[in-house]
Amino acid sequence: MTIEPLDLVVVADQPQARVRGVNAPAHDVLGRIGNLETRLARNASEIDAAQAVRYKVFVEEMKAQIPQDADRRKRDADAWDLVCDHLLVLDTSIDGDPEDQIVGTYRLLRQDVAAQTGGFYSASEFSVGSLLERHPDKKFMELGRSCVLPEYRTKRTVELLWQGNWAYALKYGVDAMFGCGSFPGVIPEEHALALSFLHHNMVVRDEWDVSARPELFRTMDLMPVEAINMRKALAALPPLIKGYMRLGAMVGKGAVVDHAFRTTDVLIVLPITNISGRYLNYYGADAGRFAS
Template sequence: MSVDAFNSAVAEVHRPSSPLAPKEGDILGRIGSLETRLARTASEIDAAQAVRFRVFVEEMGAQLSPEAMRRKRDFDSYDAFCDHLLVLDRSIEGDGEDQIVGTYRLLRQEVAMANGGFYSASEFAIDELLARHPDKRFMELGRSCVLPDYRTKRTVELLWQGNWAYALKHGMSAMFGCASFPGIHPESHALALSFLHHNVAAKDEWAVGALPHLARDMDLMPAEAVNPKRALMALPPLIKGYLRLGAMVGSTAVVDEAFNTTDVLIVLPIASISDRYLNYYGADAGRFAS
């Protein structure tokens, strides 16, 4: 499949140690009543964890620790040092905690290295990828979720405007993170996984796979048997959004029993972001990054 044909197919279809005073200058993007910014207080992070619980546990069937299930919060040790990107609907009455409709967890390389490494390294060979790029600064995107009523194009665009403004502000060179298919049977996603394997696999200096003892094949169908339009329709919206930006995918997948998902690794060098999206996000997000 040629690059032009692939692009055509795609086209179709911190935790703060103490509360921070709200300030206008930390807004990373706006679309209508929605705005995106980093969490300012521990209570906003708690509210984001509640949103994650609703999506990952109540909707997707994840099985978390007994304490997490009791508290109805998705949390782990990474929450203490990651930055938490929020999407808020300002038309909802109440405080910021009541207005959170989506969230992303952001982890910069220097912060990760000071706190034991990246979350994704528990599934994928991240250290090998980092070692090949000692001159680059990586950031990890994780725990992405949006409440059902807000799973629209503009919410996804706003999340990406926030990610892009954050990356610009901190001088990031590349982004990566896990993206998930529902369920723990990769074979049920044979078409989509095979499409990713044959068309957007990360190669050469960007090549990365799952840890050997966790690796599951993605090459489940021959290239000639993969219908690109059908495969794109079978991709989760988040993965489809990454591909539009110019992302690549790791060579093998991982089954996450606890979260009831099949995970793939997304790799997105800033230099690879499609000019169309670079101009689209950069024109607006640049002013938010200052």
């Protein structure tokens, strides 16, 4: 479940008994703009701090409902945190330890890791299994739990998140990315214009076909195509989804209502080959645009 902008420092590709991505080297910064930098979490303390940021955004701001124990600890945490790599954006101008500097975060889960640890989070809402089976020669990566503190929801943060995501995808030879993009609220009809625009213009086709799970499927076809005002529809898209559309992403068929997080979710699908040349040129084919 995600909000706000788009979308890790290199971590050794080795099994982790407790938390993946710990004990990363100190020279692992993937990108830097001014006082902001992006990298992977280096230890369990930084992952805990990222969970605290997620709690502020998802629970305190968006009023998500989480398990009682997590709520008591003021952490948004689940089992996937143990196996994902955690992308961070840090404000290095803040005095204190790195844990005090984390202002944004994103979870990344590679297909090979998911296959060994219980699958993808998105599979609880969307039928991603059939998509994976259709592409046995491709490597997929799931993007999830994106959040940024309100005062840092800026273009610079967006650029750094994508810088880190792109560098990570290149490192691991990822062929396609997917993950949930969210609209606020649990009534899809309140987003009829934006959802219908996505349905008529951005829906997956052919080999990339993927749908919401049948028992959760909510139609996105809420308005006829001739009734859609393009400019207003684009303005109604959440920043995360709009950003991915600009990159060349598609959306799966059907939306899913997540009552716990109080969102209406769509599945973003972004094959690497679809990424706009404009953005590849901007960030660099080698992710060197903001590399430190």
